[in-house]
Amino acid sequence: MVTTDRPENVGGLTRKDFVTDQEVRWCPGCGDYSILAQTQRVMPELGIPRENIVFISGIGCSSRLPYYMNTYGFHSIHGRAPTIASGLKASRPELSVWVVTGDGDAFSIGGNHILHVLRRNVDLQIILHNNEIYGLTKGQYSPTSEFGKRTKSSPYGTIDRPLHPLSVAIGAEATFVARAIDIDAHQLAATLDRAARHRGASFVEVYQNCNIFNDGAFAEFAAKEVRADRTILLEHGKPMIFGKEQNKGLRLNGMTFEVVTIGENGVTEADIMVHDETREDPSVAFLLSRMEGPAFPVPVGVIRAVQRPTYDQLMQQQLDEIARAEGPGDLRELFTEGDTWTVE
């Protein structure tokens, strides 16, 4: 059995081995295509036999993804994929279990489960396709839609404030928090790969364009022409520098970040904060999770990756310890616990 200590053995599998014969049924141009393609691309590199990989989803456009992955798959019910994945992983820790979810699925109907799967640190990969809209039900606002958004169900604008998925994840004790953009294939693949290799619950938010109901939601910073200036790729151990010229950076000023330009006002590279994804204290990660344009670049990459024992591992460990200390359970002994008496 292959464990999460993944050998770098490709096993002769290629991307194509992870493609099913099912016709992909997302709207042409949907960001989900890219996420599917990068997921399929990353799989062979993990060296996990196909039969040990399981994709579990809830309900929504993104949740159709398991049908297109030639692994074990489970398209479940709205919001509940983390629960099914938790039960599977807790009982079969040797499997590589992935949760595919959307902003409505994970943070509206399934909000409770997201909190608990993260705090328990079940060793899963949770991929959030965040398109800031309800696509499958044809265009209502979601819990990540911007304040005031006009949609079919909010023709006069929404009056509820959106939440920041990564901030919620950090608040819920997530051990791995990252962000990617659907159209940045290379960085997306790298992030998925990192998520797969993390022991514990890996939470990845992918900004996914819904070109039918919320087209261009991320274009402001994700479009190729502006991406370098309006996003920042966080890399562990490297200063937080961004921009086409690689001359802008993030400096910590008291309890907030500020954008500075290297070479201006005496700022040198030494003033720029170095990214430490392993920092136990979540404060900096939290600041990064709330960072938004246009005043700030939008962070992408791995924001937080800390090591903590996983739920499935602890459960197994506890069972092993009990078995060692108490010996295997004996039914006869169990049946006759306490006072017994014999009737002749």
Next chain:
Amino acid sequence: MTTLTKSSEQPEGREVTELDRVTIRFVGDSGDGMQLAGTQFTKTSAVLGNDISTFPDIPAEIRAPQGSLPGVSGFQVSFSSHDIFTPGDAPDVLVAMNPAALKTNIGDLPRGGILIVNEDEFSETNLKKAAYKDNPLTDGSLSAYRLYKVPITSLTQRALKDTGLTPVQIDRCKNMFALGLTYWMYSRPLDTTIRWVQEKFGKNKAVADANVMAVKAGHAFGETTEMFASHYIVPKAKLKPGLYRNITGNEATALGFITASKLAGRPLFYGSYPITPASDVLHELARLKKFGVRTFQAEDEIAAIGATIGASFGGSLALTGTSGPGLALKSEAIGLAVMVELPLVIMDVQRAGPSTGMPTKTEQADLLQALYGRNGESPVAVVAPATPSDCFNIAIEAFRIAVKYRTPVIFLSDGYLGMGSEPWLVPNVDDLAPIDPDFASDAATFKPYARDPQTGAPPWAIPGTPGLEHRIGGLEKADITGNVSYDPNNHDRMVHLRAEKIERIVQDVPDVEVMGEPGGPLLVLGWGSTYGAITTAVMRAQAQGKKVTSAHLRHLNPLPKNLGEVLRRYDRVLMPEVNLGQLRLIVRGKYLVDAIGLNKVAGRPFTIADIENKITELLG
């Protein structure tokens, strides 16, 4: 006290009377240790060889004010020299530790019943807390009972004054004094309780000794005081030979599920959210991890069943448990399990509803929810144990069906069964048939929705099996291939296939048996926890020469295949249910039998008398 068979003079001049059945109810404040006194009395009587049946009455509030009416806790135990099936309709003896306990329970004591009260607690303040205007011990209102006023508190204090314990610690021993007194009254030995005390408080010798002293003091009080004119013996019952222990329904349920896991050679997974009165099963399974049980205390009822479905997908024997409101929350996920055809057992320890209802009180009103409470055509198997120890058998049966037919099975217990106890003839593990998970493994022939010709069940193909990678889900699937399908004819076929699969379970359901004549003027048909009251009532009526028969259902979906034929052999069918007639609706609809209902929904089980009276009314 049902029969008085003989009396004799004892050397010290007091009468010993032999009885065949006695029911005692211990009642007091939640802090008075009444559950403990009751369970000790039960153990002692069981070890002595009586048949026993018990039921606790636990207050809904965890910490109601001391001495208040909502804070009253009780435990009823019935012990007998013959088979008994219920904890007794009404107590013969009521032991009341304070005015509130007296007030809430005296209504159940028949005239002439023995009433032992802790006289010391009838102070003005306590009387006020129980809303008594006058002291019932002196105003003559208890003249219909054989009242014994015993200063239990002060006698306990006196007996333990040299132990060096604090007044509070001494006060906690007064339940032991009361227990000792009842041991004397019913000629019970003290050794079972003394042994238990020493084990329980072994580390704290002073407390252990004090408890032993208190139980001995209570016993000595009965023996030496002139207060009691006679005491009693209840001879051993003639039970089936074998090794016995006392067991509650919830314990038997947990043991049954663990046994099923052993029989299947697959680990048990229990996903659950705490809820009264099902939490005992969670506690029991969490304690028994050495059997490889994985307990998952989920964030809510939905997560509990979700995790369970995940574990079932992975090949565990997957169980989720709850009570009525939780079953409502699990509905959508049960529908998913129906659709993906995975083995799953859902335990519902029913309580009084609707909504939060009365969590500590029993009811049978979740039957229709279990059968039909989901969207779409969503059939599941439903089974129900009849007695506390039967929970063991039915728990195994639930998994047998779930695994063989790849289906959710709802196990309908209730608060009365779960908390009630009776002696259990310990089964021989080797006599139990194995459960074959029969996982799919052959990639060449594997089709996710190909069905077994005999059972109609699809294969159980678990992750980790090479070549069997496939996708399941809540969307309708094409027959055989399991691909998503919106084809109208396919949907119609799948709806029928799923229904037919559940109907086929009938081939494994034993025919319903009757107790009494194979036909006649009246059949009393029951299910679940009404078994004890129905059986006793029908036996009594039969002993009086009445032409009445009973039958009991453990399988509620599908129903036994001979049921319709059995029902038609009787002129009338009476169906007692602790609901407004839920199974009766099914029986009338399915068999066109005009069954008569006996429906009492008071949060309590039927008394034997309830059913006897109805039989008399119908048969004259």
